[in-house]
Amino acid sequence: GEDVEQSLFLSVREGDSSVINCTYTDSSSTYLYWYKQEPGAGLQLLTYIFSNMDMKQDQRLTVLLNKKDKHLSLRIADTQTGDSAIYFCAESIGGGYQKVTFGIGTKLQVIP
Amino acid sequence: DAGVIQSPRHEVTEMGQEVTLRCKPISGHDYLFWYRQTMMRGLELLIYFNNNVPIDDSGMPEDRFSAKMPNASFSTLKIQPSEPRDSAVYFCASRPPGGTSGNNEQFFGPGTRLTVL
Numbered sequence: 001g002e003d004v005e006q007s008l009f010l011s012v013r014e015g016d017s018s019v020i021n022c023t024y025t026d027s028s029s030t031y032l033y034w035y036k037q038e039p040g041a042g043l044q045l046l047t048y049i050f051s052n053m054d055m056k057q058d059q060r061l062t063v064l065l066n067k068k069d070k071h072l073s074l075r076i077a078d079t080q081t082g083d084s085a086i087y088f089c090a091e092s093i094g095g096g097y098q099k100v101t102f103g104i105g106t107k108l109q110v111i112p
Numbered sequence: 113d114a115g116v117i118q119s120p121r122h123e124v125t126e127m128g129q130e131v132t133l134r135c136k137p138i139s140g141h142d143y144l145f146w147y148r149q150t151m152m153r154g155l156e157l158l159i160y161f162n163n164n165v166p167i168d169d170s171g172m173p174e175d176r177f178s179a180k181m182p183n184a185s186f187s188t189l190k191i192q193p194s195e196p197r198d199s200a201v202y203f204c205a206s207r208p209p210g211g212t213s214g215n216n217e218q219f220f221g222p223g224t225r226l227t228v229l
Binding site: 031041044092102 | 116153154155203205215216217218220221222223
């Protein structure tokens with residue numbers, strides 16, 4: 001079955017890079033996502049990667065996908081205090097309606 | 113577009129009372145999801161609808177929980193009777209028709225924080 005795992009907490013200093021990791025179990029994933037949840041708000045899609053890609057870069061964000069190890073990571077360069085949030089890894093599987101499974105979320109704390 | 117709208121934003125009730133949470137999805141979206149978020153269990157999918165029809169309610173924890181979608185612009189999640197362990201943040205999300213967004217992005221509302229005393 002599908003399962004998405006990620007660590008619960010990460011603390012970094014402002015200006016450093018943050019790397020949030022995620023592992024998933026279903027090799028038939030089509031899309032893998034990173035959602036961001038700021039305090040008191042709902043989740044918002046931050047970035048995503050199609051399963052036939054290895055890397056995607058979007059300004060300060062870099063997503064790396066290792067399909068062999070079923071490992072997804074999100075790197076945030078020059079981390080800012082505004083990046084403090086909970087980051088959810090998620091995968092979608094299948095054709096037609098693609099069920100999305102979310103991880104438990106990693107809370108990123110940025111220390112000024 | 114106003115995004116997904118949920119009401120109320122906060123609800124405090126006593127054990128045994130009925131609770132109704134409301135959601136208005138984004139216009140044109142044909143999928144609607146109800147999630148529950150707790151510290152212990154993270155984000156759990158409770159039920160989802162496609163074109164107002166419930167497709168998968170396997171995540172609904174008990175018969176005390178029920179959800180309806182009478183039309184494309186409104187859905188409710190009801191808990192009757194409520195219990196303290198139902199305390200959580202409940203999110204509604206919607207998604208455009210398959211193929212429209214390409215990446216199957218879900219758009220989340222701000223959530224309803226429910227506290228059952």
